[in-house]
Amino acid sequence: MKMLLATVALLATGFAHAQSNWPEKPLTMIVPFPPGGVADTVARPVAESLGKALGTTVVVENRAGAGGATGIGAASRAAPDGYTVLLSLSSISILPEADKILGRKPAFTLEQFKPIARFTADPVVLVVRAEAPWKTLAEFVADAKRKPTAYNYGSSGNYGTMHVPMEMLKGAAGFRMTHIPYTGAGPALLALLGGQVDAVATGPSTVAQQIKAGKLRALAHWGEKPLQSLPEVPSLKQAGFGASFAQWSALFVPAGTPDDVVQKLRAAARKVANDPQVIQTINKAGSPLEYLDAPEFQTYWTQDAALMTEAVRKIGKVE
Structure with missing residues (x-):
């Protein structure tokens, strides 16, 4: 019995030592979308800065598919040792309810993750090609009403952060x-630029440069206040439509990740949020930093998940 207890104590000591020395190897940051979108735009500078703060390398791994469910699901099943982190958009709040609506087992649940920090929280922007006939949201809505089968819009996948806000606008207008x-x-976005779709709703950082280059036109945004990168673009509420949506980005780890590792990640995330290079890069992309530490972000996330669950239920079943 004494030998067994000694063995258990030795193993526990060894585990604690291993955690105290974390990280001892590079981290993998899963981004559940392909390169070129909001998540990837945030993930690249955050991963570089996070690696410096932790004294290791953080490798970005894009795992796209199913509106984000493929990558988020993979992160939920990762070992809870701190070596796999997830940089997700607000689609993490949407997809479990969408799976229920579709009558299938959710790819993940919110309880499978611990929040570390939120980095951005951008209202999505409705954009069309610069040569499109619509100069205002009112013209866009009126034309869509006159020709209900003539136009289409692109998204990052069913129930994703580009699909839900457009369905909210369609319902409101x-x-x-x-x-x-x-x-x-x-x-x-490539489909919009190439003429395969007529509109998209996405984060400002995805389209700000294309707007400035004169290739796209922004008609409205889903926010509560003027956008820093596009101050002249009106909100949906200013146009009389009661729809709002934030495409936020945040860092998570699998539930069960040791508390000391979580604390180290939180401390590193605070350094990232104060890194001038990160701030400059994200601001230049059109997505200002909106940092929240884990406790404040948990409160925000809980409220957002409730709102998104209601929105998904209104959309209903989409095949």
Whole structure:
């Protein structure tokens, strides 16, 4: 018995030592979307800065598919040792309810993750090609009402952060458009630029440069206040439509990750949020930093998940 207890104590000591020395190897940051979208735009500078703060390398791994469910699901099943982190958008709040609506087992649950920090929280922006006939949201809505089968919009996938806000707008304004899902914001944006779709709703950082280059036109945004990168663009509420949506980005780890590792990640995330290079890079992309530490972000996330669950239930079943 004494030998057994001694063995258990030795193992416990060894585990504690291993955790105290964390990290002893590079981290993998899963990004559940392809390159070119909001998540990837945030993940690249955050991963570089996080690696410096932790004294290791953080390797970004894009795992796209199913509107983000493929990558988020993979992160939920990762070993809870701190060596796999997830940089997700607000789709993490949407997809479990969407799976229930579709009558299938959720790819993950919110309880499978611990929040570390939120980095951005951007209202999505409705954009069309610069040569499109619509100069204002009112013209866009009126034309869509006149021709309910003529136009379509692209998204990052069913129930993703580009699909849900457009469905919210359609419901509030009372028009129809065909939804064309892609594997991420990048492919959806390329489809818009190439003329395969007529509109997208996505984060400012994805489209700010294309707007400035005169290739795209922004008609409205889903926010509560003027956008820093696009101050002249009106909000949906200013146009009389009661729809709002934030495409936020945040860092998570699998539930069960040791508390001391979580604390180290939180401390590193605070350094990232104060890194001038990160701030400059994200601001330049059109997505200002909106940092929240884990406790404040947990409160925000809980409230957001409740709102998104309601929105998904209103959308209903989408095949």
